[in-house]
Amino acid sequence: MAPISALENLSNALATPAQLSTSSSSLDGVPSDLETSIRYAGAQLTQAAGILLRMSQDIIAQAIVTFTRFWIGPEGGSLRIYAAKDVSAAALYLTAKLSFQPTSPRSVLNVYTFLLSREASPLWFINPKGLPEKPSPETYILSEGSYQSERLVLLRIEATILRTLGFNTHVALPHTIALTYLQALEASSPAVAKRVFEHLNACLFSPQLLYVTHQPNALAVAAIYLAAREKGVKLPGVEWWEVFDVDREELGFLVVAMQSMENFAKAEREKWGMRPVPMVVDEVEAEIEKRKMLEEGE
Template sequence: MSITIYPLASLSQIEKTPSREDGIPPELEEDLRAYGCKLIHEAGILLKQKQVAVATAQILFHRFWYVTSMKQFGIGDIGMGALYLASKLEECPIRMRELINVYDLLLQRASHTTGSTSSAQQYSDFKYVPMSYFGSTFYDLKDALVVAEMQILKRLGFNVHVVLPYGTLVNYLRVLGLTSREDVCTRAWGYLNDALQTPVYALYPVPTIVSAAIMLTTRHLGISLPSSPENRWWELFDAEWEDVWSVCGYIMRLYRERDAEDQKRLWGTAETLNARGRTAADI
């Protein structure tokens, strides 16, 4: 990772990630990243964790896959380790047992929903079966959590500094005179949270990401901002047009529709990589 105020992926890491080197298609890697971040977000809600810890965990999760292949470690395990580490960094630690229980619930539910034949059946007949604390499942997940946290620290070189975008968003909206619009603030904030499911926080500086959120918001709400060649609003925040547009593309791809077969394929791949990653970690 390159060294700036906060670490960003290098050009060589962006062009060919370790997972791509191992034969994982770019689209599948992108979907697996989003799925892992979704699990982190859901776990954070169930654990009543602070948003700053959840966001930090998602950013660390993305950084990890620019230095490590998904064939080496499981998506769920690294997400669990990232959330556990982030809770310490943001001084809102969570109990290991509670985190393991929540991830076990989420993984069981994901397995059930992908096997359901209809959307109505996905949640209606799901029943969580708690693991036995004297069985192997709990200790396997506990070992995976410890290994994941250790590997994140090791492979990121203990450089786990994260800059979150929320304060910057408020300042930029104030400069643009948009803080009085509640719909603008809410939608832009939502785009920043959705962007956590994409790798943009490991690729671009915060001003560029915030500018992209503002651009998507103003375009969807029909708000005009200065964009003439001599008076471009994003240049006020030292953001490049090509980078802002690229971040917008990453965010909008999250909203594309996926059919049931795509979801089953994604879950099956994540489950396979999880099992393979734990075997590799044991070796």
């Protein structure tokens, strides 16, 4: 990651062009579209787990950014070595530990066992066939023996994340900044603020990795611009975004990226259909092998 810029507590270390061009997963032969799908599913898994653990959205968002950062660049983690589900759990556990809302390994692992159950999970990319009327508790209860082994994995992956990120766990979020900007622009109506937060939260799942390629102030400005336009709220007629250190080109890119999220999410569901997204190494290997066989058959 590049060095953190001037206002350390309001900015992030961003991914460099070299890191964005090549990932450890791509070097290991993971197709880029498969990597994107798994990152997207992993971010959703982190969000769902955080909600079930009753964590605040800022903790969940920081965990998703940490999860995303782990896979970036040739020095990042590879999907052929690390399971996305394990990295998701460790990122959430680590972020919570460093916050005012720490949670126990057992609580984290109980939630992930439920969410990863192919019979009981409410998540489309884990259980695409949908929930049965009465899912068997045996499919999502973590036994004591499994807990002990999974706890060791959780702690090992937590240490791996820290080493991979150079122990830089700082994540600045744009949500508070956006509220400040809305007040400065005299546009802080509940409807606009709600829509701004919706865009900022959706960006956490962006295939363009917006939270690791753009600073929080730029994300806040783009979300405000788009939300105000959607809600019919008039903003200053001048190029007000420049006051917040965002140029027109960056604003345009971010607005388009935010608008594309709905279609991206739909496309992912259509792409996988009734197949679960690979969340462990063996499943990733099987998907890669399947694709190779299809290519050879053609």
